[in-house]
Amino acid sequence: MSKPEVTTTKLDDAARAGWLYYVAGNTQDEIAAKLGISRQSAQRMVSLAVSEGLVKVRLDHPIAHCLDLAEQLKQRFGLKMAEVVPTDPGSSSTTLGVADAAAAEMTRWLRSDVPIILGIGTGRTLKAAIEQLSPIECPQHKVVSLTGNISPDGSAAYYNVIFNIADKIKARSFPMPLPVIASSPEERELLHSQAMIRPVLELSARANVAFVGIGDLEEDAPLFIDGFISREELQALRAAGAVCEIIGRAFNENGEPIGGLTNDRVASAQIPPRETALVIATAKGPKKLPGIVAAIKGGLINGLITDEHTAEILLSR
Amino acid sequence: MSKPEVTTTKLDDAARAGWLYYVAGNTQDEIAAKLGISRQSAQRMVSLAVSEGLVKVRLDHPIAHCLDLAEQLKQRFGLKMAEVVPTDPGSSSTTLGVADAAAAEMTRWLRSDVPIILGIGTGRTLKAAIEQLSPIECPQHKVVSLTGNISPDGSAAYYNVIFNIADKIKARSFPMPLPVIASSPEERELLHSQAMIRPVLELSARANVAFVGIGDLEEDAPLFIDGFISREELQALRAAGAVCEIIGRAFNENGEPIGGLTNDRVASAQIPPRETALVIATAKGPKKLPGIVAAIKGGLINGLITDEHTAEILLSR
DNA sequence: CGCTTGTGTGAGTAATTGCCCATACGACAA
DNA sequence: TTGTCGTATGGGCAATTACTCACACAAGCG
Numbered sequence: 001m002s003k004p005e006v007t008t009t010k011l012d013d014a015a016r017a018g019w020l021y022y023v024a025g026n027t028q029d030e031i032a033a034k035l036g037i038s039r040q041s042a043q044r045m046v047s048l049a050v051s052e053g054l055v056k057v058r059l060d061h062p063i064a065h066c067l068d069l070a071e072q073l074k075q076r077f078g079l080k081m082a083e084v085v086p087t088d089p090g091s092s093s094t095t096l097g098v099a100d101a102a103a104a105e106m107t108r109w110l111r112s113d114v115p116i117i118l119g120i121g122t123g124r125t126l127k128a129a130i131e132q133l134s135p136i137e138c139p140q141h142k143v144v145s146l147t148g149n150i151s152p153d154g155s156a157a158y159y160n161v162i163f164n165i166a167d168k169i170k171a172r173s174f175p176m177p178l179p180v181i182a183s184s185p186e187e188r189e190l191l192h193s194q195a196m197i198r199p200v201l202e203l204s205a206r207a208n209v210a211f212v213g214i215g216d217l218e219e220d221a222p223l224f225i226d227g228f229i230s231r232e233e234l235q236a237l238r239a240a241g242a243v244c245e246i247i248g249r250a251f252n253e254n255g256e257p258i259g260g261l262t263n264d265r266v267a268s269a270q271i272p273p274r275e276t277a278l279v280i281a282t283a284k285g286p287k288k289l290p291g292i293v294a295a296i297k298g299g300l301i302n303g304l305i306t307d308e309h310t311a312e313i314l315l316s317r
Numbered sequence: 318m319s320k321p322e323v324t325t326t327k328l329d330d331a332a333r334a335g336w337l338y339y340v341a342g343n344t345q346d347e348i349a350a351k352l353g354i355s356r357q358s359a360q361r362m363v364s365l366a367v368s369e370g371l372v373k374v375r376l377d378h379p380i381a382h383c384l385d386l387a388e389q390l391k392q393r394f395g396l397k398m399a400e401v402v403p404t405d406p407g408s409s410s411t412t413l414g415v416a417d418a419a420a421a422e423m424t425r426w427l428r429s430d431v432p433i434i435l436g437i438g439t440g441r442t443l444k445a446a447i448e449q450l451s452p453i454e455c456p457q458h459k460v461v462s463l464t465g466n467i468s469p470d471g472s473a474a475y476y477n478v479i480f481n482i483a484d485k486i487k488a489r490s491f492p493m494p495l496p497v498i499a500s501s502p503e504e505r506e507l508l509h510s511q512a513m514i515r516p517v518l519e520l521s522a523r524a525n526v527a528f529v530g531i532g533d534l535e536e537d538a539p540l541f542i543d544g545f546i547s548r549e550e551l552q553a554l555r556a557a558g559a560v561c562e563i564i565g566r567a568f569n570e571n572g573e574p575i576g577g578l579t580n581d582r583v584a585s586a587q588i589p590p591r592e593t594a595l596v597i598a599t600a601k602g603p604k605k606l607p608g609i610v611a612a613i614k615g616g617l618i619n620g621l622i623t624d625e626h627t628a629e630i631l632l633s634r
Numbered sequence: 635c636g637c638t639t640g641t642g643t644g645a646g647t648a649a650t651t652g653c654c655c656a657t658a659c660g661a662c663a664a
Numbered sequence: 665t666t667g668t669c670g671t672a673t674g675g676g677c678a679a680t681t682a683c684t685c686a687c688a689c690a691a692g693c694g
Contacts (some may be wrong), residue, residue, distance in 0.1 A: 015378035020376040023384070023649065027650065034617035036425045038674055049376070057339040058373045059366070086333055088341040088351075096341055134377050344680065357644060360681065 011052060017042055018049030039059045056134060069311040074306060076315060077296045079103075079264045080278055081303035084311045087284075094285050099128035101305050102211060102282045106133060108168055111210050115140040115299025116208040118171075119272050120149050121247045125224065128190075130164045136171045143175040144203045146210065146247045147268040150180065152227050159226065174200045178267050180228050180248050185264045192267065204269035207277045212301070214283040214291040215245040233262050244291025246271060246281070246300060253290060254259070255298015274302045284310045293317070328369060332514070334359055335366030379403050386628040390621060392614045393632060397595055398422075398620035401628045404601075416445035418622050419528060419599045423450060426526050427486055432457040433525040436589050437487075438478050438564045439464045439497075440530025440539065442599045447481045454487045461491040461520045463527065463564045464585040468497070469542060476543065489605050491517045497545050497565050502581045509584065521586035524594045529618070531600040531608040532562040540565070550579050561590060561608025563598070563617060572606060572615015591619045601627045 020026045032042040049055050055240035066084040069315060073082040083105065106129065109116060120126065120143060124144070145162035157180060166173030181189035193195060204210075211250065213224045217238055223245055224234045224313045240249035243260045247268040257263055272279055280303030285290055293316065295301045306314075332350065337343045343351070348360035366372050375381075381403040390399040399483055402414035423446065426433060437443065437460060462479035483490030495514060499505035508514060523525075532539045540562055541551045559567035559575045564585040567575045574580055589596055597620030600609055611633065612618045618627065623631075 011378065012380050015376055015380040017386065019376050019381050019384045022378065023381070024388070029650080034425075036428055039340055039651090040653095040674055041672085043653090044672090047652080049378075054376055054378050056375045056377060057341065058375070059336050059371055060333055060373055061328060061335075061366075061371045063332050063336070065329070077530075086336050088337055088343065097336075100340060134375070355644060356681090358642085361642090364682080454682095612683080 010048070011054070014045045014049040014052065015054050018046035018055050020117065021046045021049075022055055023085050024250045029116050036276065040208050040238065051239060051292040053131060056132075058256050059182065064270055066308055069308060072315050073306075073311055077304075079296075079302055079304055081280060083305045084102065085305075085307050087307045087309040091151045092232075094288075095125045095128035097307055098305050099125055099284050100124070100132050102129035102280070103132035103134075105280065105305065106211065107136065110136055110141060110171075113140065115142070117141070117203060117206055118143045119204050119207035119210030119212075119269075119277070119279075120144070120162055120165060121212030122161065123215060124159060125213050126211060127159050127161050127164070127212070130168065133165065133168050134141065135170075137173070139170055141169070141171040142174065143169070143171050144200060144269075145176045146212065146271075148176045148180040150179045152181075157226070159222075161266065174203055176200055176267070176269070180267060181262055182265045182267045188265055188267050201269050204272060207272040209278045209280065210272045211280050211282060212246050212271065214281050214288050214295055216287045216291055217242050217245060217250065218287060221245070223299040229262055236261055244288075244294050246291075246295060251291075251294050251298060253297070255296070255300050270299055274299060278303050280305060282306075284308075286313075289313060324430070326369070327365070331362045331366040331369065332371050334362035337370050338363045338366075339372055347416060383625055383628075386453060386625060386632065389632055390623075390628055392622075396613075396619055396621055397550055398597060400622045402619075402622070402624050404625040415599050415601050415622050416442055417449050419443070419535050419597070420449035420451075422597065422622065423452065423528065427453055427455045427485050427488075428529045430457065434458070434520060434523055435460045436463050436521050436524035436527030436529075436586075436594070437461070437479055437482060438527065438529030438595075439478065440532060441476060441527060441532050444476050444478050444481070445516075446528070446599065447478045447485065450482065450485050452485050452487075456487055456489070458486070458488040458490050459491065459520065460486070461517060461523055461524060461586075462493045462502070463529065463588075465493045465495040465497045468472035470544065491520055493517050493584070493586070497505040497584060498579055499584045504582050505582055518586050520590060524589040526595045526597065527589045528599060529563050529588070529599050531605050531612055533604045534559050534562060534567065534610055535604060538562070546579055554576050561611050563608075563612060568608075568615060568617065569610050570611050570614070572613070588617055591616060595620050597622060599623075601631075603627075606630060 017031050021216045026040045029039050063086055066086060069084040070082040073079055083101050085101045087095060097200040101193065109118065118141060120249060143162060143166055144161065147160060149157045149160035149162065151157050162173055162175045176197060178191045182191060192201060217234065221234055223229050224231060237250045237258060240258050240261060241252040243253045244251055248266040248268055249268060250263055252258060279301045281301040282305040282309040289310065334348055337348045338345065345363060346356050349356040352359065363366045382404055386398040386401040390396055400418050402418045428433065437456060460479060460483055462477065462514065464477060466477035466479065479490055479492045493514060495508045499508060509518060534551060538551055541548060551555050554567045554575060557575045557578060558569040560570045561568055565583040566585060567580055569575060596618045598612055598618040599622040601624040
């Protein structure tokens with residue numbers, strides 16, 4: 001399962017090699033000579049440092065076009081915050097770029113000295129963002145999960161990232177130890193009234209900033225792929241006009257919640273109130289477009305991190 | 318002087334190319350294709366982004382900070398070599414870490430195929446370093462002791478490590494079978510002129526690399542604790558301004574040898590000339606600080622192995 | 635107009651890097 | 665002890681990148 005289990009000394013050496021390579025500008029041959037190892041080993045160390053995420057690259061240049069687009073997004077859609085990253089024309093990754101940008105934005109918030117409450121949704125993009133996050137000690141903050149973290153089969157929901165982020169930033173974390181979608185509305189009420197859960201819900205309502213993903217509801221909707229809803233439930237949602245899902249709750253093209261269906265059983269917290277919280281969605285790509293549009297229309301979010309291409313389409317509507 | 322004056326659009330393009338290269342992980346060929354330029358131009362853009370400082374690399378690992386400090390030490394104090402090991406906040410050991418680092422540095426030298434002359438001082442840190450040393454067969458090298466190995470009571474000086482190291486590395490070793498401090502200047506001359514000793518002294522002057530400790534001269538100075546000098550001699554040295562001792566010889570805060578006193582009787586070799594030899598001091602901790610500063614000021618050493626905390630204090634002066 | 639100068643481009647080539655494979659080494663079970 | 669497995673290592677080679685050079689083009693100037 002997962003973790004490649006790399007020993008500490010290995011990582012130390014890898015960090016050394018990575019430093020010599022990226023910071024000191026040595027070639028791998030030189031590193032090999034200095035460390036008394038073969039060039040191949042040096043190469044392995046450098047690439048280990050990269051793959052273990054020790055090496056972070058940042059570009060200190062606001063690309064004019066992206067800045068323009070971000071500004072236009074804010075103006076046009078009344079967003080409090082918008083960030084646009086360059087599009088990689090050839091890549092079909094749905095997280096590339098926006099994940100880094102989201103991580104950077106999180107870091108900006110976490111660096112604050114005044115304690116904040118950080119709400120965290122779920123999804124592939126967020127997971128990728130957390131992976132990019134540099135470790136930073138901020139015990140003054142609280143991180144609260146906006147969704148349950150238990151899969152229908154009882155296992156931990158893979159894309160629930162509350163533990164990952166809490167680990168990285170050493171803040172107090174508040175997971176929601178319950179299923180993403182309850183089996184009935186009554187069960188949801190029962191769960192939500194538990195003494196363990198109520199404080200978490202209250203905390204989430206007081207979040208200062210929240211990062212959420214936007215899930216599409218196409219044939220391969222993440223909610224379906226990950227087993228939270230059945231194919232029939234997915235089709236019912238679509239038939240009812242649902243175009244996207246945010247922390248498990250489905251919305252139609254105007255950003256209005258779908259009545260009934262799985263929405264009655266979603267055990268997530270509410271999206272933190274946009275009056276008091278900055279709710280940032282991270283999403284890019286054509287599949288997410290209807291969802292982004294809906295989220296904006298319905299005022300579900302007031303912050304957006306997306307890519308150049310998606311931003312252009314949003315603005316051309 | 319002046320900026321090379323690169324236009325904004327150029328930098329924008331460079332930033333874009335740099336982003337595609339470093340963040341999106343494209344090859345320069347792919348970038349060229351995507352941006353519709355030649356591969357060479359793509360390469361130029363990327364390297365422009367780097368040279369303009371748009372690309373910032375950070376290493377998320379404690380080691381990175383150590384390497385940064387080492388680089389600063391070299392720059393600031395004109396050292397040929399510097400190594401900084403992480404400080405273990407909980408430990409008060411004066412050898413932890415630096416000993417391993419010293420052993421590693423020795424190993425790097427010993428792995429050389431071309432014969433080298435390795436000078437060895439004395440002290441607790443060096444003894445610990447030798448203990449860390451992995452056995453390695455290198456009969457091509459010579460190891461020469463820089464100090465005598467006989468205690469005032471006639472026993473072997475405990476922290477003289479020439480035999481330990483010779484044993485480990487199977488090299489020809491050259492001990493100095495005489496007291497660390499002679500009873501009089503005349504005796505020292507007599508001892509040094511012995512047929513058995515002279516070649517050793519000559520060899521030490523031709524050392525390629527030497528490892529020495531830096532001894533403090535506080536109340537519990539190693540030189541006193543180990544019985545090489547009396548309490549009165551120690552006090553006289555301190556009164557004369559001595560702050561540290563390297564292979565038995567006392568120096569003031571500017572790294573200048575104290576005139577007279579025990580220095581007239583120290584039977585050690587001279588510190589190998591820094592023009593031809595790399596003289597590496599291994600020392601860490603607040604007690605050693607004045608000594609390290611003195612050794613650097615006086616140009617007594619041109620290499621340093623220390624720990625993070627000590628390095629930071631050195632650089633903050 | 636012709637010349638110089640500086641900038642940008644592509645070709646060619648050397649240097650560097652990434653990756654595959656054969657081998658060696660150590661742990662562990664038979 | 666032997667065999668096997670997983671891991672680490674170095675050689676070799678292909679891909680990628682960095683650099684040098686020659687040339688094209690445009691601006692400035694006599």
